[in-house]
Structure formats: structure tokens, C-alpha cells
Amino acid sequence: MKHAFTRATLVMCYAGWLAAVGPVLADEPTPEAKPLKLTTTADHTKFKELQKQFNSGPEVTKVCLACHTEAAGQIHRTKHWKWEYLNPQTGQTLGKKTVVNNFCISIASNYASCTSCHVGYGWKDANFDFKSEDNVDCLACHDTTGNYKKPPGFAGNPVTKDTEFPPGSGKIIKGIDLSKIAQKIGKTSRDTCGACHFNGGGGDGVKHGDMDTSLAAPTKDVDVHMDAEGLDFTCGTCHSSSSHDVAGSRYTPTAQDKQGAHIRGKADNGNPATCVACHGNGPHKKDARINQHATKIACQTCHIPTYARGGIATKMVWDWSTAGKRDAEGKHIVRKDAKGHITYESRKGDFTLAENVKPEYVWFNGLVTYTLITDKIEKSEQRTPINTLGGSPTDGKSMIWPMKVFRGTQPYDPVNKTLVTPHTAGNDDTGYWKNLDWDKAITVGMKDSGHPFSGKIDFIKTEMSWPITHMVAPKEKALGCVECHSKDGRLAGIQGIYIPVRDNNKLLDTAGWAIVLLTLLGVFGHATLRIVTSRKH
Amino acid sequence: MSERIYVFKLFERFWHWSQAGLIMFLMLTAFDIHGTYTIFGFEKAVAYHTIAAWSLIGLWVFAIFWHFTTGEWKQYIPTTEKVVAMANYYLFGIFRNAPHPFKLTQLRKHNPLQRLAYLGIMLFVGPLIWVTGVLYLFYDKWAVWGFGNLSLEWVANGHILGAFMMLAFLIAHVYLTTAGHTPLAHIKAMITGWEEVD
Numbered sequence: 001m002k003h004a005f006t007r008a009t010l011v012m013c014y015a016g017w018l019a020a021v022g023p024v025l026a027d028e029p030t031p032e033a034k035p036l037k038l039t040t041t042a043d044h045t046k047f048k049e050l051q052k053q054f055n056s057g058p059e060v061t062k063v064c065l066a067c068h069t070e071a072a073g074q075i076h077r078t079k080h081w082k083w084e085y086l087n088p089q090t091g092q093t094l095g096k097k098t099v100v101n102n103f104c105i106s107i108a109s110n111y112a113s114c115t116s117c118h119v120g121y122g123w124k125d126a127n128f129d130f131k132s133e134d135n136v137d138c139l140a141c142h143d144t145t146g147n148y149k150k151p152p153g154f155a156g157n158p159v160t161k162d163t164e165f166p167p168g169s170g171k172i173i174k175g176i177d178l179s180k181i182a183q184k185i186g187k188t189s190r191d192t193c194g195a196c197h198f199n200g201g202g203g204d205g206v207k208h209g210d211m212d213t214s215l216a217a218p219t220k221d222v223d224v225h226m227d228a229e230g231l232d233f234t235c236g237t238c239h240s241s242s243s244h245d246v247a248g249s250r251y252t253p254t255a256q257d258k259q260g261a262h263i264r265g266k267a268d269n270g271n272p273a274t275c276v277a278c279h280g281n282g283p284h285k286k287d288a289r290i291n292q293h294a295t296k297i298a299c300q301t302c303h304i305p306t307y308a309r310g311g312i313a314t315k316m317v318w319d320w321s322t323a324g325k326r327d328a329e330g331k332h333i334v335r336k337d338a339k340g341h342i343t344y345e346s347r348k349g350d351f352t353l354a355e356n357v358k359p360e361y362v363w364f365n366g367l368v369t370y371t372l373i374t375d376k377i378e379k380s381e382q383r384t385p386i387n388t389l390g391g392s393p394t395d396g397k398s399m400i401w402p403m404k405v406f407r408g409t410q411p412y413d414p415v416n417k418t419l420v421t422p423h424t425a426g427n428d429d430t431g432y433w434k435n436l437d438w439d440k441a442i443t444v445g446m447k448d449s450g451h452p453f454s455g456k457i458d459f460i461k462t463e464m465s466w467p468i469t470h471m472v473a474p475k476e477k478a479l480g481c482v483e484c485h486s487k488d489g490r491l492a493g494i495q496g497i498y499i500p501v502r503d504n505n506k507l508l509d510t511a512g513w514a515i516v517l518l519t520l521l522g523v524f525g526h527a528t529l530r531i532v533t534s535r536k537h
Numbered sequence: 538m539s540e541r542i543y544v545f546k547l548f549e550r551f552w553h554w555s556q557a558g559l560i561m562f563l564m565l566t567a568f569d570i571h572g573t574y575t576i577f578g579f580e581k582a583v584a585y586h587t588i589a590a591w592s593l594i595g596l597w598v599f600a601i602f603w604h605f606t607t608g609e610w611k612q613y614i615p616t617t618e619k620v621v622a623m624a625n626y627y628l629f630g631i632f633r634n635a636p637h638p639f640k641l642t643q644l645r646k647h648n649p650l651q652r653l654a655y656l657g658i659m660l661f662v663g664p665l666i667w668v669t670g671v672l673y674l675f676y677d678k679w680a681v682w683g684f685g686n687l688s689l690e691w692v693a694n695g696h697i698l699g700a701f702m703m704l705a706f707l708i709a710h711v712y713l714t715t716a717g718h719t720p721l722a723h724i725k726a727m728i729t730g731w732e733e734v735d
Contacts, residue, residue: 292677481580486572498690501572501579505694512701519705523712526627533632 045183054178055160057121058134063182065133072133074244080119082130083107085251090369094251100373102318102386102408102462103201106421108449113425115156117196124155126448139178140195144186147176152425166427190216190226193235205312209357209404210470214310222310224474238273248273253467255298255366255391256399257281275299275472296497298364298399302479303472306356307404310471313341313353318408321459323349324436332436347424347433349409359402359468361491363391373451376417379460383407386464393496400494402468409461411438413446415454419462421445545730549609552600553727559593560703567700590670613656616649623650631716658706666699 044050049063065072075081084095096114100106107114108126115123121135122128129135137156139148150158151173153165161175198204198213205212220227225237239248248271257276262268271277279299284290293302308314325346327333335344341353367390371377377384391398412419423445424432432441438457446453484491485501492502545553566589569575569582577585604610622638627650630638639648647655669692672684679687717723718733726732 288677481583482578485579498688498693500693501570503690504572505690505697508694508697508701512697515701515705516708519708523708527712527715529632534634 039187044185047183050179050182052179054182057137057139057156057158057178060178060182061121061134061136061138064138065136068138071138071244072136075119075136076130076133077243078119078245079249080244080246081136083118085249087251087368089252089367092370092372094370098372099370100386100419100421102406102410102464103207103315104424105320105410105419106373106445106449108421109423109445109447110425112155113152116150116152116154117199118156121157122155139181139185141188141192142185143181143192144184144189145181146191148181149176153427188234188236190234193239197235201315205308205310205314207315207406208466208470209307209314210304210466210468212308212310212312212314214312215470218310220474221477222471224472238277240272247271250467251368253364253366253368255364255401255467256397275303296393296400298401300467300469300472301359301361301400301402303475304359304402304468304470305473305477305479305483306358307402307468307471308355308357309473311355313339313355314357314404315351316354316357316404316406317350317352318348318406318410319350320411321349321409323347323432324438326436346436357404358490360405361400361494362389362403362465363393363398363494363496364389364401364403364467365391365395365397365399367391371419373419373421373449375419377412377419377460378417379412379414379458383461383463386462389465393494400491404466404468406464406466407461408463409459411442411457412460413442413454413456414458415456416452418451419460420453420457421449421451423448541731541733543730544732545727546607547730548599548603550727550730552596552603555596556593556600559589559596560707563589563593564700564704564707571697571700587674590674594667612647613652613659615652615656618649620649620653623648627716637718654706654710658703662699662702662706665695666703669693669696669699 047063049066054060061072079085079095082095083097084093086093096107104110104114111126111128112124119137119140120128120132121137123135137150139158140150148158150156151165158178159165159173159175160178163173163175165171165173194211194213194216197208198211198215199206200211201207205214214222215226217228218226220230223233225231225233236246239246241247254271254274257270257274258281259268259270260276261280262270262272262277276299281294282288282291284294322344323346325333325344332346333344334342334346337343337353342351343353344350369388369390371384371386371388389403391401410419411422420442422432422438422441423430424441427434429435430437430440430444432438435441439455442453442457443455479490482501483489484499487502489499489502491499563586566577566582566586569577570579570586572579576582619638626635626638629635672679672687672692673696675682676689679685714723714727715721717726722733
């Protein structure tokens with residue numbers, strides 16, 4: 001009996017050992033094992049529908065929508081599609097379709113070129129059908145191959161067959177294989193967002209200053225979050241989207257986020273792209289005083305010491321008024337600086353570019369009011385604002401924000417006193433970039449945008465502010481105290497707060513040093529007298 | 538001819554010299570922070586100034602305890618007696634080699650002017666610096682503590698005013714140490730504890 005019990009125990013122990021070791025011993029690659037795609041449940045290369053030749057973008061979209069039935073409808077509601085946005089705070093209708101800036105100025109009459117960054121196909125004039133589902137471009141954002149291109153001039157269409165463009169130029173644009181691209185679709189990436197957003201203003205880093213192709217695979221120094229060898233954030237990590245609506249806006253930015261970090265289960269409809277949305281409102285663990293600073297100073301102010309840090313210059317000044325010069329042979333002129341940056345182009349005028357730029361700082365409450373083409377403007381010594389930032393030290397909603405202030409000189413109508421929308425891009429007789437004729441370009445452009453033009457042209461100085469929020473540096477590279485706690489520091493122009501050192505009271509300093517000096521004089525006088533009189537005695 | 542009196546006890550001497558060192562270091566970092574010169578730079582100067590300030594607060598806790606338990610606080614009770622005589626001495630007598638009007642004892646180790654000066658420092662300049670300094674340190678807590686309406690500018694300026702007054706005091710104080718019967722007599726006494734009196 002006792003023996004039997006011991007034997008049974010032994011067997012059980014052995015069975016247990018086998019059970020534990022068995023899987024380890026059996027852990028050899030089986031022929032059926034295959035690499036798993038961990039981020040998706042569907043392998044689009046297996047879909048018969050995608051294994052065919054596509055001659056145009058809409059053909060691909062039709063296939064996508066067969067399964068993703070609601071996707072186009074979701075896109076239709078977004079700014080990415082509409083290029084139109086009603087700012088609920090100001091009542092202004094904004095969006096690329098409407099606003100005028102001081103870069104390439106306006107999309108009106110330039111659609112075929114500008115809409116290469118539209119998430120759609122075929123927006124070639126003001127009559128684009130915004131209800132078309134097939135014209136939604138899925139690939140622009142979901143391409144993972146890097147081969148998907150929408151060259152300017154094709155109204156947002158990719159080129160699927162080798163094409164000479166402009167016609168007669170002898171330049172061939174290679175056709176791309178949409179089938180391969182469609183089979184490899186995936187999540188958005190820094191590359192897909194960056195294809196447009198890194199190149200805003202018509203070239204790498206031109207517009208934003210805090211976004212350029214250095215963010216495609218940045219080092220930690222350029223962007224601590226996107227660091228390709230570190231945290232490796234994509235744009236969507238912060239700009240998380242729901243139903244294809246991407247969070248974050250330059251029309252209604254969140255200047256101050258009092259909601260704190262977003263937590264699962266907590267009702268929260270705030271902007272998920274703010275710093276606070278992850279870091280909360282008291283992220284400085286070592287020094288509470290810094291958290292106090294953060295009640296008035298946007299995170300970006302200290303944590304983005306300079307923009308255009310990735311080795312790519314951003315445009316700072318654009319003077320359209322000098323455009324139109326030709327060389328002795330009547331040809332267009334292009335001048336470059338030592339670094340190869342274009343500083344003058346007949347088509348566009350003079351440029352100033354810069355890298356590692358210190359931002360300018362302002363009180364900003366998130367309210368942005370645009371000067372639209374319907375607004376009257378007055379030429380004066382002061383620059384006309386393309387956008388006016390709301391904010392004050394006392395409104396309780398403002399923070400001190402870093403800005404790229406882009407300054408330009410651009411054509412305007414001195415009789416109607418409005419900005420104008422010139423026809424620039426386009427291989428036709430009226431496009432300014434071809435014929436350098438403002439009269440034709442503005443007449444055609446204003447007709448397209450549907451606004452009166454007097455026929456008179458003058459140039460007006462303008463400025464446009466871009467909140468700086470990308471290219472967050474590692475914490476060691478954040479601004480040191482003296483950047484602001486000094487005379488003529490970074491916040492020299494910021495009113496309404498007391499900044500130690502910057503705001504040292506001159507009267508108090510004078511009086512203080514006078515007291516000290518008088519004491520010293522008294523002491524020296526007394527001492528001298530003592531020495532002199534002691535000799536007499 | 539002269540006798541020696543033990544006036545400054547060990548703790549008192551420790552307190553005095555630690556305090557002297559800390560105050561001088563606080564001065565050094567203070568005007569660095571203020572932007573008068575750059576030795577450590579704003580950021581480090583603030584950190585050192587804060588550490589030194591907390592050290593001095595700690596020292597004061599012990600010093601206050603010592604003063605009350607030993608009854609030494611009475612040394613600072615102001616008196617009008619001989620104030621004029623002392624002023625006269627510093628203004629005239631000292632140049633004529635006149636005798637010192639104040640006889641120092643263990644129970645009255647400070648002359649009447651010293652009493653007034655030290656009391657002034659302890660009742661006015663000291664509190665001004667400490668109150669504004671602590672408020673400055675806890676700027677982030679003002680709203681919680683109910684001081685939301687306090688002006689940082691006034692607090693800062695009060696602190697700076699205190700610093701200038703303390704600096705002026707320091708200069709006069711150091712100079713007057715030479716007014717003993719020999720120039721180094723008072724300093725020696727502050728080191729050894731023993732003062733020689735006539």
C-alpha cells in the first residue's frame with residue numbers, strides 16, 4: 001500500500017515534469033508556422049480585388065469602399081477633404097479653399113497644382129464634386145511603400161503611365177503601379193502625413209518651420225518623441241484620429257489645456273494632441289516651481305528652443321514685389337545662396353531662409369482671426385496681419401507661446417483695399433509663374449475666387465503667425481532660466497508679468513547701491529580719521 | 538591692568554560664524570541671481586541660494602531655541618542708556634582716544650548701539666528677507682495658501698531691499714569689529730569667546 005502510494009506520487013511528479021518540459025522540447029519550427037502581421041487582421045496582398053491593374057486612383061478607391069463602406073463618408077466630413085472649416089469662435093469660414101496667406105497666397109485658380117495635397121482625385125477647378133465617394137484618395141494617407149506620388153499639376157491624381165509634363169517639356173513623370181501600393185496599404189506614417197505637411201508652402205520645411213522632412217526619421221535631438229531610434233512616434237500617436245477625423249488644428253489651436261492627462265474611462269472630449277493630454281499639468285517632478293511656470297508658459301516655449309533644427313531651412317521672409325525680373329536674354333532668374341537655398345526666383349521674388357530659428361513669443365489664447373479676401377485692409381507702416389492671434393496676460397486663457405512669424409510682401413488691390421488671389425501655377429498664358437504678368441494673373445485669379453478686382457496692383461507688407469509645437473527637444477536641451485531671466489531675454493517683449501532679473505526695479509537698485517556705497521564711504525571716512533588721529537596722539 | 542571675560546559661548550560662536558558664512562554666501566549668490574554679475578549663473582545660483590537659505594533657517598531654529606533656553610535673548614532688549622554716549626564715542630571720542638563709554642560684562646555683552654542695530658536686523662531686515670524669501674520659494678503654493686492676490690513684484694522687491702540693507706549692515710558690522718581696543722580684539726573674542734576689557 002505504502003509502495004503503491006510512493007509509486008503513484010513518482011508517476012505524477014514525472015508527468016508534471018513532462019508537462020512542464022514538453023512544450024520546450026517540442027518548440028521546433030513547424031512547417032505551417034508563418035510570420036504574423038501583428039498590427040492588422042487582414043493581408044491585403046491576398047485580396048483578389050487588388051490583384052489587378054489600376055489605371056486611376058478612383059478605381060482603387062472603389063475597391064477599398066467595397067469593404068470599408070463608411071470610409072469615404074467619414075473622409076467627407078473632414079478638413080482634409082473639404083478644405084473648409086467654420087471657426088465656431090469667430091464665425092469665419094476658413095480652410096485652404098478660402099484663406100489667403102503670404103506664401104503661395106491662394107489655391108483659387110491654382111487647383112490642379114495645389115490639390116496634389118488634397119485627399120481626393122480630380123479637384124481641378126471650383127466645380128469639384130465634394131460628394132463623390134470614388135474621388136476620395138485612400139492611398140495618400142495609407143500608402144506604406146513610399147512610392148505613391150501625386151505630382152502638382154494633375155489635380156490630385158497619381159500618374160499611372162509615363163507622362164510628359166508639362167506637355168512639350170521633354171520631362172517625363174514615371175507612372176506608378178497602384179496595384180502594388182494598394183496591396184501594401186497600412187496605417188498612416190510620418191511619411192504619408194509628411195508628404196504634404198513637411199512640404200507645406202511648396203517645399204521642404206518652407207511653411208511651418210517646425211515640420212520638415214528631417215522628421216521622417218528624426219534623431220532624438222530633433223524630436224524627442226519621434227526619435228526614430230527611440231520612442232518612434234508617428235504623427236498619429238499624438239494626432240490620434242477617430243472616424244478619419246484627425247485631432248489638432250491650426251484654426252482653433254488649444255492654447256491652454258486644463259483638462260490634464262487623458263485617461264481611459266474618463267469622459268474627455270479634449271484635444272488629444274496637446275502636451276498635457278499625455279503629460280498632465282504638473283509634469284516637472286523635481287521642481288514644483290517649473291510647474292508654476294507652466295501655468296502661464298506653454299510647454300513648447302521652453303521645450304522647443306529653436307525650430308528648423310533638422311538641417312532644413314525654413315522660409316522666413318517672402319517678398320513678391322521683386323518678382324518678375326528677367327535676365328539679359330529675357331529668361332527667368334534663379335539665385336541661390338552658398339548653401340544652395342533659393343534666395344531669388346523671377347517667379348516668386350526674394351526669400352530669406354533660416355535654420356535653428358529662435359521663435360518669437362506672444363500671449364496666445366487659441367483664438368485666431370484671419371484677414372480674409374473680403375476684409376478691408378489699409379496699407380501702413382504696420383504689417384497687415386494674415387492671421388491675428390488672440391491673447392493677453394489677463395484673460396485667464398492665454399499662455400506664452402512660441403511663434404514662427406512669417407513676413408511677406410504680397411500683391412493687393414489698393415482701390416478695393418483687399419488682398420488678392422493671383423493665378424500662379426498653371427501651364428497657361430495667365431499663370432504668373434510662366435508669364436510673370438501680374439495683371440493677367442490677378443485678373444484671372446480674382447475671377448476664379450469670385451471677388452472684385454479694380455485692376456490696380458500694389459504690394460503690401462503682411463505677417464502670419466504659426467504656433468510652434470513640433471520638434472520638441474530632449475529635456476536636457478530645454479531652455480535654461482537665463483534665456484528669460486535676463487535683460488533682453490527671450491521674453492523681453494512679453495507684458496503683464498513680473499520676470500525676476502528682466503524686471504529688476506531700477507529705482508530700487510539705485511537706492512540700494514546708494515545705501516551700500518554711503519555705508520562704505522562712511523566706513524572708509526571713519527577709518528581714515530581714526531588712522532590720522534591715532535598718529536597725532 | 539586688563540581682565541578677560543568669557544562672553545561668547547561655544548554655541549554662540551558656532552552660530553555666529555556659520556551664520557556669517559551662510560549670509561556671505563547668500564549675498565554672493567543673491568547678486569548673481571539679481572544679474573549684477575555672473576559667477577554660478579542664474580540657475581545654479583538659485584539652487585545654491587535655496588540650499589543656503591534652508592541651512593540658515595535650520596541654524597536659526599537652533600539659535601532661537603538656544604537664546605530662549607539660556608535667557609541670552611535678554612542681551613537684545615533695547616536700552617536708551619548710554620546710546621548718546623556711544624554715538625558720541627563713535628563720532629568723536631574714538632578719534633581722541635577717549636575711553637570706551639560702555640563696560641562690557643557677561644550679562645551685557647553688546648553695547649547699546651549694537652543692541653539696537655542687532656534688534657533692528659532681527660525685527661525688521663531679517664523678517665523682511667525671510668518672509669519674502671519663503672514666499673518667493675513657495676510661489677507655486679500661493680493660490681493654495683490663499684495668497685493668490687499677492688504681487689510677485691512686491692515680494693521680489695521686498696527681498697531685494699532686504700538684501701541691500703543686509704549688505705550695508707554687513708559692511709558696517711565688519712568695520713566696527715575693528716573698533717575694539719585693538720583692531721582685531723573683537724574678532725579674536727568672537728573666535729575664542731574671551732574678550733579683554735580694561
